[in-house]
Amino acid sequence: MKRRPPVSIKTVAERAGVSPATVSNVLNAKPSVAPELIERVRSVVAELGYVTDSNASRLRSGKHSLAGVVVPDLSNPMFGTFVSTLETLAREDGFDLLVVSAANDVEQEKERLHAIRSWRPAGLIVIPCDGALSDRTPPSMHMPIVVVDRLPDEPDFDLIAVNNAQSAAAISAHLSEQGYRSCTVAGSMLSISNIRERWEGAASAAGDMTLSMVEVGLEAKGIRRRLHETLTQRRPEALFALDHITGLIAYQTMTDLGLSAPGDLAFACFDEAEWMRLVRPAITTVRQPIEEMATAAWQQLSRRMGGNADPVRTLRLACSVEVRGSTLREGGRSSTAA
């Protein structure tokens, strides 16, 4: 725990008997430095373990190498995977990532969105808690922003999302086709655009299956209560959870009540987690292409940071619908469709 004086470019310069400018030139591989000096500087850098201060560098050169990522909740493995993928891509382009998670709280999201500006990132990738993003991005925030997964209220941003409506419709159609006559659709909140889109999609393809929607909120306790009510009071023939958390708690609640799929009721979930393939019977799901979303988001942000000023663009990726035992009426075989 020695308190050595910090080593700066000056320290290196002195020790190598050159000027700071020369050290800078060596480190940034500028032409016109004598080979001998390059060598000398390099060795001093290695010896001292000197690393350029990115902040000072950015300050002078204006070249940023930091990008910000805002997700609703890092403890959700979907977002973890998203960030993880993003990070690999960013590093390839020489960027570091400042990651903040908003704990599913709109207030915190606002605060973090503000705080992150103080680091002057070159751009932002945001999965907003809900749609009201423009409130939280003052006009003075003039850096490229790519929004992912959830539609912002105003179409001022590039957007990467999935085809929520079609995918939900596929599940709905499948359930109807299997002969279920009633289905409860459960999702956190309709104010979140992807939940809304999924509900609308499901509704559009229900055929003569009667559909009802229940909003369960974001907090575990409340979700559990609402689902318990739903399953005990007038149990539907099918249950379709519109997001991961709701699906998880729905399955727990079913288990607690001694209900199993598809015997007591069919069960499907938008968003796929590992365990959904592990339980028996396995659960019918819609799997989102997380890695592809991350890749598309980074590419788009990359372009924007590079100065591209094309009109704002929306990209919808396709999910895969995985039909498994939890929704099959008879002992039919599971299949996969787009």
Place this chain on the structure above:
Amino acid sequence: MKRRPPVSIKTVAERAGVSPATVSNVLNAKPSVAPELIERVRSVVAELGYVTDSNASRLRSGKHSLAGVVVPDLSNPMFGTFVSTLETLAREDGFDLLVVSAANDVEQEKERLHAIRSWRPAGLIVIPCDGALSDRTPPSMHMPIVVVDRLPDEPDFDLIAVNNAQSAAAISAHLSEQGYRSCTVAGSMLSISNIRERWEGAASAAGDMTLSMVEVGLEAKGIRRRLHETLTQRRPEALFALDHITGLIAYQTMTDLGLSAPGDLAFACFDEAEWMRLVRPAITTVRQPIEEMATAAWQQLSRRMGGNADPVRTLRLACSVEVRGSTLREGGRSSTAA
């Protein structure tokens, strides 16, 4: 996408008709600024949406408000939860977090550990890929570092970990007590300290149950192959997975082979994930206190960043052992113990 000129403290100063120094004084709540000026500056700041540049601020003041976090893999929900918890704590203390994940790769970890220095964080919290951390932290890296979860090779760092050996011993003892005569213990790699500790703990309490260890590696394909071999060639009476990934793939493999616990063999896992309570029978696990680890890590780092120079300290937290159906011989009831 307008390219406004960036707004700096000077812009604010001009517009408010004061000097930059005054603006700084207002923003940092220094005494001796006339109330009227405070008001004037505040309103211009709000109007322009000005946010202090943390980098420039740090450069001059030497006060850092950034801390680094290095985890092996963000797509692992345990680490996601860890980072998420950490972030809340950090924000409370006015810190932002630079999060990097090493994709379980020692080379990448080294590279990131190097790269992160360029941001001059005030301190680092690291969950290393393996033990050989000191290679990767050159002496010139003189900032406080708290290591979490895995012992570094040299005890130069503060450490927060769990009582791996005792907890694994508890599982081992439980299995032995239930009358299983042979148990295969599967873990990624013994070179990772917590896996090693768990194996040693398990071995210490096996009683007359014969134990054998199989190292499966970190990569899904290899893990699957090794476990498949183990379960088909000379199937033990019990299987104890020493980490989350191994546990997940072990369970998948069992399912694929049509084996179920505890009938065909008992199954237990170190590390608990949601699904382990959802499958039937539920799985016996050791649950690590992730949030507590994060809290302890931040507290310790906080102290160090505050200048505390006490001798390096190791903290071991207790896990809870959750005995469930997957290891119970008879139709016994599940119980919980420390």
Place this chain on the structure above:
DNA sequence: AGCTTTTCATAAAACGTTTTACGGGAGGCT
């Protein structure tokens, strides 16, 4: 009024870089 003290705003320096502009020396040409 004349003095001291207090109050409060500012100019300028500094932080660690990169960049621009300059200059000294070596070599090539007439």
Place this chain on the structure above:
DNA sequence: AGCCTCCCGTAAAACGTTTTATGAAAAGCT
């Protein structure tokens, strides 16, 4: 020899802040 390039290294300015030192005006005192 004189001149013009070219090569290569450096001094100094600049980036956006905070801090230190300075000084002007206001207030308090006899």
